[in-house]
Amino acid sequence: MFAFFTKHQRKRLEAAKRLHRTVMTQSRQPDFYINYKIPDTLESRFEILALHGGLLVNRLCQPDMGAQGQRLAQTFFDVMFRDLDLSLREMGVGDLAIPRRIKKLMSSFKGRTFAYDEAMKSGEGEVKHALIRNIYGKVPAPYTEELEMMVAYMQECARTLAQQGLSELWQGKVHFPDLPETLDIKEIEGQIGHGIKKAA
Numbered sequence: 610m611f612a613f614f615t616k617h618q619r620k621r622l623e624a625a626k627r628l629h630r631t632v633m634t635q636s637r638q639p640d641f642y643i644n645y646k647i648p649d650t651l652e653s654r655f656e657i658l659a660l661h662g663g664l665l666v667n668r669l670c671q672p673d674m675g676a677q678g679q680r681l682a683q684t685f686f687d688v689m690f691r692d693l694d695l696s697l698r699e700m701g702v703g704d705l706a707i708p709r710r711i712k713k714l715m716s717s718f719k720g721r722t723f724a725y726d727e728a729m730k731s732g733e734g735e736v737k738h739a740l741i742r743n744i745y746g747k748v749p750a751p752y753t754e755e756l757e758m759m760v761a762y763m764q765e766c767a768r769t770l771a772q773q774g775l776s777e778l779w780q781g782k783v784h785f786p787d788l789p790e791t792l793d794i795k796e797i798e799g800q801i802g803h804g805i806k807k808a809a
Contacts, residue, residue: 620779625684627781629692632661635785644788645759646752647744655714656721656744660763662689663722665783667729668770678775690715729767736760758789765789 636658642649647657662685668674669682693714697707721743728735737760745756765786773784 621681621684622688624779624781625681625688628665628681628685628778628783629688631781631783631785632658632665632689633692636661638788640788645755646748647755648748653744655717658689659718659721660725660744661766661785662686663718663725664763664766664770666722667726668767668773669778674775674778677779681775681778686718690718725763729764733760733764736763762786762789 636654641647641657642653647653666682666686669678669685671678674681690711694707694711697710698704702710724739724743725736728739737756740756740759740763744759745752769784769786773782777783
């Protein structure tokens with residue numbers, strides 16, 4: 610697929626691969642599935658990947674990134690879906706089914722990327738609605754606190770990416786913020802109760 614790339618294209622490909630590895634690592638953070646109550650399913654894992662990958666693509670397609678940013682975004686997209694194709698094959702999905710599955714995932718990713726971009730422009734309320742539609746709508750119980758923290762995390766991701774220029778991303782370097790810690794009410798109440806007893 611990438612055998613006949615020029616030197617410049619190969620450099621862009623290597624950058625895209627490094628960006629993809631970072632996006633994958635961030636998307637696999639256990640906190641998403643433990644502290645944020647997101648189901649640990651293949652569907653949810655794709656949603657978290659689409660969230661981070663979509664935010665990166667949106668950043669690369671901003672006017673200040675120019676044509677080079679758009680080309681890098683396209684190469685990142687190609688690398689990501691090449692990896693998803695291989696993953697489906699390793700899972701035993703048949704050759705005839707893979708093109709259909711990949712086409713559906715591509716359509717979903719593009720839809721999420723556009724929706725998150727529009728939501729970020731419209732404010733916190735729209736970000737929350739986008740997360741409910743794509744991630745928390747699949748959760749059996751409404752986790753209000755976790756949803757609020759995901760909104761804050763997503764907004765911080767966008768702010769962090771906005772500070773990264775094309776030269777840095779062209780080297781395959783992309784940074785995501787740390788996940789904010791969730792508030793464990795039961796643990797805090799237990800600590801307060803223990804402190805009251807000790808004081809008494």
